[in-house]
Amino acid sequence: MSNHPLFNDYSIPLSVTLAATIGLEDAVLLTIINQAAILQPDSHHQGIRLARDTVRQQLPFWDDVTIRRTLASLVDKGLIRLHGPMYPESVELVLSFEHSQSAAAAPARPLGGASAVPMAQGIPAAHAHHSIGQDWQPSADTLTRLQQHGIPASFIWAQRDVFLLQGQEQGANRNDWNTRFFRFVKKQWVYAQNDAERQRLQQEGQLNRSGFSVASDEAAPIGHQWRPSEDALQILQRSGIEQQFIDDAVAEFILYWRERGDALKTWNSKFIQHIRQQWARYSAAVEHSTVPLPIPSDWQPSSDCYDILSMAHIDPQFARERVAEFVLYWRDSRQVHNSWNSRFLQYIKQQWARQLSQPTPSTTSGGKNGQATAEPDYTTVEASLRRLNDTSW
Template sequence: MPVHPLISDHAISLSATLAATIGLEEAILLSVLNDAARLQTQPQARLNSDTLRRQVPFWDDSTIVRVLDSLTAKGLLQLHGPAFTQAAGIVFSFGNAPTPQIAPERNTSPAQSVTVQRVAAQPQSKPQPTRPAPMPEQWQPSEEAVQRLEQHGIPRAFSFSQLDAFILQGQEQGSNRNDWNTRFFRFIKNQWVYAQNDAGRFRRQQERTGFQPTQEEAQPITGDWQPSSDALQILQRAGIDPQ
């Protein structure tokens, strides 16, 4: 069976138990850092900032910094040297403080045992989440979000051409969110896939019919003009009410 066109990136292995214990975002980032450290032999692992961004393209830099701080506060991570946004990479370790020894269960790997011990040693209190806010009327995506879209081959002009549709969708839905940049990144990626599919279908139609538009065929708009079904379909995909 063909795979879904939107699922083409690598998968992040994630423990459901770990996510339920320390939080979903913390479990995702800890898994990414653990995979990077597993390939290194020195006590303090290193990870390039751009590589980390590519591993979690659904987050902007502020979200990465927030989750790193959360892992540090929980005692699950130690950062050495400059902060994430102040250097070309981060240097980290999984803590040097002694932790209570907990006998691992059968068929539990050493890496899993270390994770269980560190999680069990942490207090059960959880940080209070930031209250979500509605989308501002003049909302603009962050530069980091636009640059990550460019890294995925999506031109900056295309991203901003879809900005009004994204804002309209957010305001019509009346959502209160803290991750508008993440939602914008996903929205633009979806619209880019739709646009590429529509462009390919139009090219194939031209090849079959041999139709080549010319300037002589251009006509002024009339009073009874209606948008085409393709245009309406693209707008509906953007979340705009057909009415």
């Protein structure tokens, strides 16, 4: 039986048991590292070496962020040992398989069923595991990398004592204290920035009583006191939506989403979409009401009426001069209709046809020799009458 046509390139021999034990992503990356170890006979002396570009080629379905996260997970689980910078900060990764302290007496087999790879005695002493001492200092390279992320030196050094305390309490022996310090400081910096932003929003009154920000980066249910942001209001107002209409819709919007119980981080975007839809329905209902209504005393035909009349070769000024008598007639009759624009079009077309059908002096008087002459634009008038009587449109 032939393979599926999609299986036409490199495949990863993944262990089902391994994936169920440590997770699918970790199992995939560990398999790639294990295959590299098998292909490198000297890996037990010099460590397993993987070029950054090779890793990307073998894992094209992951980005660098995912690869880095998965690699850190394997290191944290004690399944591999990292010798050197973290991916992708170096052009080459240097790794070895993690072993227990009894590895010298009984070498452990790597997960995945591969043959045993004895722990190297030749790995540089600089990479040996050791506990963190009270006088430990981050390397100059680590400090430079942190400052490149916009973290002040004063903040970096302020985190050192906390990091030392955590390392000593855990009692861990590691060789990547600088890498761990780098991640620790970055995480603390993010926390500090979030706290500063939250405090700023509270001072500016942009946090509601439920504690949710109108510009929160985390999904949260809508609060009782939620209000659209200034940016959202400006966007709606620039769309020609009345402020009163927006204000009236806030309570209904909050009630609907509180009953649904959804948690979102884009309440302002959702509100803009809701208001635009409701305004479109409201405008259409006003423009094309299905409820018959009496004609208002200040009624005026829409601009579309004049456009239609112009296409029928009816002078718009002729229509404007008859708006007052049209309104007066229908107000006196006290009748109701659901489309006064349509009634007005019908009325003007009748009046225009009546005017065109009346005889003019040019059609009844004689010419130079006393003979009747036709009006020069008779053909145009006749065509106009045909257009006016044509109701197929």
